[in-house]
Structures are given as structure tokens and as C-alpha cells.
Amino acid sequence: MFRKYIRDYMDTYRLYYMKQLWGDKEKRELLFFLMFLSILLMLDLKGKGIIVLAIFVPMFLSFFSGLLRPIRPGKMMYLCPMDRKERRSYIYGDYYFRISLHMLFAVLGIGVIVLFFRCDMLSVLEILLNDFMITIYIMPEQKAINQWKISKEEQMKIFPQEMAIILNSIQAVFVVKEQGAVFSSNGDGHHLIGKGIILLVFFLIELPLYLKYRKYVKKELEDAVFFEGGAK
Amino acid sequence: MIEVKGVSKKLGGFYLRNCTFTIPAGYICGLVGPNGAGKTTLLHLLLGLYQADEGTIAIDGMVYSSQEKQIHDEIGTVLGEDLFEPFLTLEQNGDYYGKYYSCYNREQMEEYLKVFGLEKKRKFGMLSKGEKVKCLFAFALSHAPKLLILDEATGSFDPDFRSRFFEILKEYIADGTKSVILATHLTEDLDRIADYLIYLEEGNQIFAEDMETFRSRYRIVAGESYKIKLLPKERIVHMEENNYGAKALVIHNRQGNYDSALQVASPSIEEFMYFFSKRRK
Known part of the structure; x- marks a missing residue:
């Protein structure tokens, strides 16, 4: 069962979406931003490469999986003999497997940081929360390859992911700086309270976004059960 | 085998209206019409990808609302688009999708x-367009379907393979229990092979009957225009005149009643389509 999901997960990466992705102005800007951010961090955080990798690898895996593995299966899957219940279970199963796998990578990454470096639990929570936000990502309007278009309204739907990526990048800086004791939390109660407040603010921003996004995800998953999205 | 009753479907600005036909088992059905006529919409409805706004579709006595799985198990599909995963090999694609079909035979696919x-x-992604269609055709045949739905399949075949393809289709329907629906612009092939014809134009079903009816109902009449005009107006579908005479598609009746100077012949599907499309313009 697990092997089947792994195989399906690998088989349904649609790398040719990169081409369309590159053709989309807004997405290209986001990709440039992410590349720029990564290079900047790599240069700034030299010597702490493992921390950067432990945070960024799971994050980018989730992000690109969201972009390149649409939750809507290819047309052939709608032609294969399955009843609606089976197709629904296939779509939901694949989606939940994707979230579980990405979160496993995220937890492993965080585990490395917790075990070998200094990192407080608030940062761990924040990073995992952001990883979760990124991994539940569903690219809007992927009904067909040639329908790769993101309207302004749809831009808002992917805003939570973009925000989570930025927040995780900031957290990566915090975690790395902590290693140099710049923001040492070692016995510094004031710092922990300050960090707790920042985390609470982030959380209060992300929570309503997540709740709103959850409805959108559920609708997209239900629509994906039918080739003609939304038909019942 | 396929029973379509009063099926309508609205898709944006396009409207497929009131399609009604019955294709018996053992038939090869040609689905023709100009671009945008509604061929692909009709095929998508037959494949259960779209749901009809009105009307019913029954395939082998089954309906999509309750027997989608069983129907799909009996249909082999080749559409004019890449249905397989481009980064998987042909063998892997066969295994990947074949596992859903009850009668998929890997050896047969190979x-x-x-x-x-x-x-x-x-x-799959490295194949040419014609090779992709061949591969999808191989897969469609290897899960022993009762119905083959082929959309624009022959367009990218070389002449050699095209004749082989039609031989395979003939062999496939030979036992009288299976059917083929073939949507194509290459009507010459259909003239030779089709047993049933569906002609769509701007979402309207113009003709949907067997080829015998088609051949007995219409005639192409050529000669002097005034002699054609002597025929009852309601029998002339469309007439085209030039400096040397005229040519018309007419509704044939058993009595004939054609002037002996007129040349009368059964129309090809292409001629039929041509005159019908001219009539609307």
C-alpha cells in the first residue's frame, strides 16, 4: 500500500509544468524571489548550511510538489474504471499522503536542528506550522495543462503559502543567528517572551488564512472527483 | 450498444442540442462535422467526462450515474491528446493505468x-504524435473493450499504418459484439469502413443513421442548372452553379424522377458535409 502511494507520488510529478510555470509572469517573479532569498541566505548563513538545508529542503519539496503535482489527476484517470467513491478516495488518499510525506521531511529536518543545534521550541513550532501551510498548498485551476492561468482572485488563494515561505525564511535566519548567540535564548526570559509575542502575531495572521484556505482546499478536492469540476 | 436520447449540453457559448441515436453492436460509427461542431463534446459525454444537461446515455444497457466503473471497464479510448504520463515508459504507462481495468493484458499490450x-x-513523452496515438491504441485494445472511442486517431498515421489500423478495426468488430466510434476529418476512410454516420454542425445533429440509409436518402446530381431546378425545391439541400453547369445534393426518392441528362450518384461523406455546410452559409 505504502509502496503504491510512493510510486504514484513519484509518477505523477509533472516536470513539464515547469515550462508553463516559467511562462507565467507572477509565478516567475515568485520563483525569482525564492531563488534570490535562498542564495542570500546561503551566503549570509555560511557555515550553518545544515540548518538552512534542514529548513529549506522540506519547504521547497512541499512548494514544488504543490506546483508540479496537481491534485486533479490526468484525463486518463477519469477514463479508468473507478466509481466516484474510489476516485474520491484516490484523490484524497494521494493528497493526504503528500501532506504526510512532506511533513515527515519537515519533522526530520527540524529533528536534525533540535538534536545538533540550539533552537527553542517556539521556533520549531513556527517552522512546522509554516511547513504545514506550504504542504497543503493546491495550485488553482489545473484542470488542464493549457489552462495554466492565475487570476488576481486566485493569487489571493496562494497568498498563505507565499507568506509561510517568507516567514520560514525569517525563522531560518533567527535559528542560524541563535547559533552565534546574537539572539541567544539561553536563560534570556525577555527574549523568549518577545519571540513568543512575534510567534503569536504570526499565528494570528496565519490562522484565519488557514481557515479560509481549508474551505478552498476542500472544494478543490471535491471538484477534482469529477472531470467536469463541480459536477455532481 | 449505445443509446443516446435527447442529449443536450451547454458549455460556455457552445450548445450541443438534442442528440438522439442508437448505434448497434458490430458497427463502426463515423462521427463527422466541421471544427466546433460538437464532436469532442459528444465523445466526452459518451465517455462520462461530461454530464448531459438533458437526456440520457446508455452504453450496453448501463448508465453512468450508477455504473460508471463497469462502463469505463468496457471502453477503450484514444483521444487526440496525450493521455499517458510523458515521463513513464510505454510499459510503465500500461502497468500504471492497466491495473484499473479488469481485463488488462500486459502481454497483449507488448x-x-x-x-x-x-x-x-x-x-511516452519522447514519441511522435503518430506514435503516441499508436501507443494509446495498443493500450485501448489490450484491455478487451466492448467499445472503442477514437477521436482524430487516423490523422497522424502514415498511409501504411492507416490501412493496417482499419484492418484491425474490422477484425475487432467481426464477432458482432463490439462497436467503434471514430471521429475524424478524413472522411474517405469512413466511406469505405463506416456502418453508421453521425454528422454534427454547430451543435446540431444533422444526420445520425446507418450508411445504407445515408446512401439511399441522398444523391449528388450534376448537369445543367435549370434541369436540377425542375426538381421539387424541398428536395434540393443545396445547389452550386458555375459557368459549365451545376451540382446539387438532393434528397432521393424511390421514384427517382431525374432528367435523363443529369448525372446522378450517391454522395461521399465529404460531398454530403460540403453541401450541408454551404446550405447553412
Whole structure:
């Protein structure tokens, strides 16, 4: 069962979406931003490469999986003999497997940081929360390859992911700086309270976004059960 | 085998209206019409990808609302688009999708690939358009379907393979229990092979009957225009005049009643389509 999901997960990466992705102005800007951010961090955080990798690898895996593995299966899957219940279970199963796998990578990454470096639990929570936000990502309007278009309204739907990526990048800086004791939390109660407040603010921003996004995800998953999205 | 009753479907600005026909088992049905006529919409409805706004579709006595799985198990599909995963090999694609079909036969798929000159280890995305269609055709045949739905399949075949393709279709329907629906612009092939014809134009079903009815109902009449005009107006579908005479598609009746100076022949599907489309303009 697990092997089947792994195989399906690998088989349904649609790398040719990169081409369309590159053709989309807004997405290209986001990709440039992410590349720029990564290079900047790599240069700034030299010597702490493992921390950067432990945070960024799971994050980018989730992000690109969201972009390149649409939750809507290819047309052939709608032609294969399955009843609606089976197709629904296939779509939901694949989606939940994707979230579980990405979160496993995220937890492993965080585990490395917790075990070998200094990192407080608030940062761990924040990073995992952001990883979760990124991994539940569903690219809007992927009904067909040639329908790769993101309207302004749809831009808002992917805003939570973009925000989570930025927040995780900031957290990566915090975690790395902590290693140099710049923001040492070692016995510094004031710092922990300050960090707790920042985390609470982030959380209060992300929570309503997540709740709103959850409805959108559920609708997209239900629509994906039918080739003609939304038909019942 | 296929029973379509009063099926309508609205898709944006396009409206497929009131399609009604019955294709018996053992028939090859040609689905023709100009671009945007509604051929693909009709095929999508038959494949259960779209749901009809009105009307019913029954395939082998089954309906999509309750027997979608059983219907799909009986349909082999080749559409004019890449249905397989481009980064998987032909063999892997067969295994990947074949596991959903109750009668998928891996050896048969491999054999068809071999016959069609395709290497099973090649990636689907690396094939030419014609090779992709051949591969999808091989897969469609290898899960023993009762109905083959082929959309624009022949357009990218070389002449050699095209004749082989039609031979395979004839063999496929030979036992009288299976049917084929073939949507194509290459009507010459249909003239030779089709038993049933559906002609759509701007979402309207113009003709949907067997080829015998088609051949007995229409005539192409050529000669002097005034002699054609002597025929009852309601029998002339459309007439085209030039400096040397005229040519018309007319509704034939048993009495005939054509002037002996007129040349009268059964129309080809292409001529039929041409005159019908001219009539609307």
C-alpha cells in the first residue's frame, strides 16, 4: 500500500509544468524571489548550511510538489474504471499522503536542528506550522495543462503559502543567528517572551488564512472527483 | 450498444442540442462535422467526462450515474491528446493505468506495441504524435473493450499504418459484439469502413443513421442548372452553379424522377458535409 502511494507520488510529478510555470509572469517573479532569498541566505548563513538545508529542503519539496503535482489527476484517470467513491478516495488518499510525506521531511529536518543545534521550541513550532501551510498548498485551476492561468482572485488563494515561505525564511535566519548567540535564548526570559509575542502575531495572521484556505482546499478536492469540476 | 436520447449540453457559448441515436453492436460509427461542431463534446459525454444537461446515455444497457466503473471497464479510448504520463515508459504507462481495468493484458499490450513498431522501454513523452496515438491504441485494445472511442486517431498515421489500423478495426468488430466510434476529418476512410454516420454542425445533429440509409436518402446530381431546378425545391439541400453547369445534393426518392441528362450518384461523406455546410452559409 505504502509502496503504491510512493510510486504514484513519484509518477505523477509533472516536470513539464515547469515550462508553463516559467511562462507565467507572477509565478516567475515568485520563483525569482525564492531563488534570490535562498542564495542570500546561503551566503549570509555560511557555515550553518545544515540548518538552512534542514529548513529549506522540506519547504521547497512541499512548494514544488504543490506546483508540479496537481491534485486533479490526468484525463486518463477519469477514463479508468473507478466509481466516484474510489476516485474520491484516490484523490484524497494521494493528497493526504503528500501532506504526510512532506511533513515527515519537515519533522526530520527540524529533528536534525533540535538534536545538533540550539533552537527553542517556539521556533520549531513556527517552522512546522509554516511547513504545514506550504504542504497543503493546491495550485488553482489545473484542470488542464493549457489552462495554466492565475487570476488576481486566485493569487489571493496562494497568498498563505507565499507568506509561510517568507516567514520560514525569517525563522531560518533567527535559528542560524541563535547559533552565534546574537539572539541567544539561553536563560534570556525577555527574549523568549518577545519571540513568543512575534510567534503569536504570526499565528494570528496565519490562522484565519488557514481557515479560509481549508474551505478552498476542500472544494478543490471535491471538484477534482469529477472531470467536469463541480459536477455532481 | 449505445443509446443516446435527447442529449443536450451547454458549455460556455457552445450548445450541443438534442442528440438522439442508437448505434448497434458490430458497427463502426463515423462521427463527422466541421471544427466546433460538437464532436469532442459528444465523445466526452459518451465517455462520462461530461454530464448531459438533458437526456440520457446508455452504453450496453448501463448508465453512468450508477455504473460508471463497469462502463469505463468496457471502453477503450484514444483521444487526440496525450493521455499517458510523458515521463513513464510505454510499459510503465500500461502497468500504471492497466491495473484499473479488469481485463488488462500486459502481454497483449507488448505484442501490439511490437506490431506497431514501438519500443516498450521508450518514454511516452519522447514519441511522435503518430506514435503516441499508436501507443494509446495498443493500450485501448489490450484491455478487451466492448467499445472503442477514437477521436482524430487516423490523422497522424502514415498511409501504411492507416490501412493496417482499419484492418484491425474490422477484425475487432467481426464477432458482432463490439462497436467503434471514430471521429475524424478524413472522411474517405469512413466511406469505405463506416456502418453508421453521425454528422454534427454547430451543435446540431444533422444526420445520425446507418450508411445504407445515408446512401439511399441522398444523391449528388450534376448537369445543367435549370434541369436540377425542375426538381421539387424541398428536395434540393443545396445547389452550386458555375459557368459549365451545376451540382446539387438532393434528397432521393424511390421514384427517382431525374432528367435523363443529369448525372446522378450517391454522395461521399465529404460531398454530403460540403453541401450541408454551404446550405447553412
